[in-house]
Amino acid sequence: MRRVLVANRGEIAVRVIRAAHAAGIEAVAVHSDADAEGQWVRLADAAVHIGKSAAAKSYLNSAALVEAAVSTGSDAVHPGYGFLSERPGFAKEIGDAGLTFVGPAVSTIEMMGDKAAARGAAERADVPIVPGSPPVATVDEAVAAAEDVGFPVLLKAAAGGGGRGIRPAHTAEELAEVLPAAQAEARSAFNDDSIYLERAIVGARHVEVQVLADGHGNVVHTFERDCSVQRRRQKLIEEAPAPGLAPETRQRINDAAVRLARQVGYVGAGTVEFLLTPDGEFFFIEMNTRIQVEHPISEVVTDVDLVAEQLRIAAGLPLSFDQDDVSLDGAAVELRINAEDPDNDFQPTPGNLSRLDLPGGPGVRVDTGFVAGDRISPFYDSMIAKLICFGPDRDVALARARQALSELHVDGVPSTVATHRRLLDEPELRTGAVHTRWLEGLC
Amino acid sequence: MATIKAAMPGVFYRRPAPEKPAYVDDGDAISAGQTIALIEVMKTFNEVKADESGTVAAFLVEDGDEVDVGQDIVRLEG
Numbered sequence: 001m002r003r004v005l006v007a008n009r010g011e012i013a014v015r016v017i018r019a020a021h022a023a024g025i026e027a028v029a030v031h032s033d034a035d036a037e038g039q040w041v042r043l044a045d046a047a048v049h050i051g052k053s054a055a056a057k058s059y060l061n062s063a064a065l066v067e068a069a070v071s072t073g074s075d076a077v078h079p080g081y082g083f084l085s086e087r088p089g090f091a092k093e094i095g096d097a098g099l100t101f102v103g104p105a106v107s108t109i110e111m112m113g114d115k116a117a118a119r120g121a122a123e124r125a126d127v128p129i130v131p132g133s134p135p136v137a138t139v140d141e142a143v144a145a146a147e148d149v150g151f152p153v154l155l156k157a158a159a160g161g162g163g164r165g166i167r168p169a170h171t172a173e174e175l176a177e178v179l180p181a182a183q184a185e186a187r188s189a190f191n192d193d194s195i196y197l198e199r200a201i202v203g204a205r206h207v208e209v210q211v212l213a214d215g216h217g218n219v220v221h222t223f224e225r226d227c228s229v230q231r232r233r234q235k236l237i238e239e240a241p242a243p244g245l246a247p248e249t250r251q252r253i254n255d256a257a258v259r260l261a262r263q264v265g266y267v268g269a270g271t272v273e274f275l276l277t278p279d280g281e282f283f284f285i286e287m288n289t290r291i292q293v294e295h296p297i298s299e300v301v302t303d304v305d306l307v308a309e310q311l312r313i314a315a316g317l318p319l320s321f322d323q324d325d326v327s328l329d330g331a332a333v334e335l336r337i338n339a340e341d342p343d344n345d346f347q348p349t350p351g352n353l354s355r356l357d358l359p360g361g362p363g364v365r366v367d368t369g370f371v372a373g374d375r376i377s378p379f380y381d382s383m384i385a386k387l388i389c390f391g392p393d394r395d396v397a398l399a400r401a402r403q404a405l406s407e408l409h410v411d412g413v414p415s416t417v418a419t420h421r422r423l424l425d426e427p428e429l430r431t432g433a434v435h436t437r438w439l440e441g442l443c
Numbered sequence: 444m445a446t447i448k449a450a451m452p453g454v455f456y457r458r459p460a461p462e463k464p465a466y467v468d469d470g471d472a473i474s475a476g477q478t479i480a481l482i483e484v485m486k487t488f489n490e491v492k493a494d495e496s497g498t499v500a501a502f503l504v505e506d507g508d509e510v511d512v513g514q515d516i517v518r519l520e521g
Binding site: 052053054055056057187188191339347348349350377378379380381382 | 451452453454459460461462463483484485486487507508509
């Protein structure tokens with residue numbers, strides 16, 4: 001691998017370009033109209049304009065991306081996260097053009113993108129799954145299925161992901177009421193109105209395991225992350241490792257993730273997501289076949305460069321280490337700094353980033369694609385920066401997070417900085433006693 | 444000539460979903476408060492509502508185009 005095209009924007013494009021350069025690989029950036037001045041464009045060895053600002057006409061335009069890769073002589077394409085990263089069709093187009101997709105095989109992306117197939121794979125790997133139903137089409141079918149699954153249930157889009165299109169129902173009446181809306185939402189979001197039911201696990205934490213697998217049969221995990229601090233199922237704070245996890249539970253959940261990756265012949269970096277109940281029971285939710293937003297917290301507590309390993313794996317090399325080499329060293333927390341207005345129901349707010357003072361010091365890492373003076377455009381997501389703070393233990397990591405937040409100044413757009421300052425002082429967060437609905441109960 | 448303006452910058456859509464019909468077409472009568480389009484801002488969809496009643500003379504922006512705050516998006520007649 002000599003040259004990789006980064007089919008993404010913002011902080012993850014910067015992250016991939018850095019990993020490529022550190023590995024002696026050239027990096028090609030892409031950008032839309034709105035992003036011509038992006039930091040990743042400046043850091044790359046070459047840049048290609050791929051279309052208008054609207055994502056559908058640029059970062060979601062697979063033909064333009066493949067053309068950009070071919071025309072720049074790239075031999076690989078890294079999809080980052082979001083956009084086309086989990087679209088099997090995109091991976092296939094890249095392969096058909098004779099290029100390497102930095103990610104798993106097309107068939108793996110397809111299987112894990114199909115919730116039913118993914119659950120089937122988990123069952124075969126002896127990984128516990130949340131009690132659920134096959135797809136339901138009518139209210140009668142749904143009510144009958146819900147009796148088996150057990151209320152309360154969640155209605156989920158079979159083709160869904162990213163927490164979108166999920167609705168709860170506590171009774172048969174409520175189920176009958178929300179099913180049509182869930183179907184309509186699934187159809188509009190994913191062009192597929194298949195809905196299935198899952199038991200709603202109450203009081204659970206969202207714990208996910210980072211796995212890496214190469215093309216030589218090596219599958220490892222780099223421990224778990226806790227992403228329970230969510231708002232409308234969008235993550236706001238993540239931690240590694242999961243706080244308060246019994247060593248025996250940690251071992252079981254990490255082993256389960258590795259078992260699933262092995263079962264499906266996984267190659268690449270991936271994340272296996274679980275719900276973890278207060279009594280240590282866990283259930284598989286889904287596997288994300290790409291790098292995650294929150295990957296840095298795993299990197300800083302294991303000293304594994306996940307993006308570098310992705311590039312190695314894609315180049316056909318074995319992992320640079322084995323499981324015995326990976327140990328947990330300290331604790332990390334990631335705070336997502338978003339251009340959202342906490343006083344207006346966290347409405348995403350574009351604008352000019354007139355000031356961006358970033359914190360520093362020991363145990364502070366900032367991943368961002370912005371510099372002061374940049375415009376936060378309305379066309380993409382609202383994330384300004386990821387503040388990753390770490391230390392020898394959780395208390396130090398959280399103390400450094402408070403210190404880092406006190407140095408961080410964002411002007412020109414409303415942001416979640418003040419929200420994070422408040423959350424870090426919440427007693428439940430300090431003790432790690434949070435679950436996925438904790439934040440919503442607080443706001 | 445009355446127009447409906449974009450209240451926020453983003454991507455303009457004339458239909459609630461790609462396979463759905465447009466909210467309103469040229470020549471349709473609309474009433475104040477009626478949803479006539481969507482503007483997507485950072486992955487959230489915001490309804491564009493008519494601020495007065497009238498008849499749609501013409502859309503001044505194509506489906507999927509970028510719009511800026513204050514930009515005229517619909518011309519009304521009458």
